[in-house]
Amino acid sequence: MLGRRGSCLLRWALIGLSVAVLAGCGGGAGGRDQGRAGEGREITVASGDNWFDPRELEVRRGETVTLVVSNDGALVHNISIDEFGVKRDYRPGETVRVTFTADRAGEFEFYCDEPGHREAGMVGVLRVR
Numbered sequence: 001m002l003g004r005r006g007s008c009l010l011r012w013a014l015i016g017l018s019v020a021v022l023a024g025c026g027g028g029a030g031g032r033d034q035g036r037a038g039e040g041r042e043i044t045v046a047s048g049d050n051w052f053d054p055r056e057l058e059v060r061r062g063e064t065v066t067l068v069v070s071n072d073g074a075l076v077h078n079i080s081i082d083e084f085g086v087k088r089d090y091r092p093g094e095t096v097r098v099t100f101t102a103d104r105a106g107e108f109e110f111y112c113d114e115p116g117h118r119e120a121g122m123v124g125v126l127r128v129r
């Protein structure tokens with residue numbers, strides 16, 4: 001009786017230990033720092049109904065860029081840059097991070113793809129020098 005309980009406790013202890021090890025690997029500070037470094041330069045963009053601020057962004061060709069986009073409006077918005085595969089919806093009060101590599105030079109539009117928002121002013125230009 002006591003022996004059975006003892007081995008049961010040992011088994012739970014082992015399961016707890018392996019969970020702790022797995023959690024340690026997945027959420028380790030080293031892994032997070034690496035992820036952050038891979039996001040390159042951060043550019044903060046505010047938005048609302050229906051605007052982006054700033055409306056002009058400039059980066060260097062080859063640069064990895066993370067746009068940190070907040071929504072100060074009451075509507076769902078979106079940030080899209082067709083040429084770099086960026087397309088992300090975000091809710092009121094939400095801040096999203098979108099990362100891409102600006103691998104070609106030129107001027108590209110960033111815009112909100114919610115119906116009518118681009119036409120209403122949710123559009124800007126990304127310059128890649």
Ligand SMILES: [Cu+2]
Nearest residue numbers: 077112114117
């Ligand atoms: Cu919008």
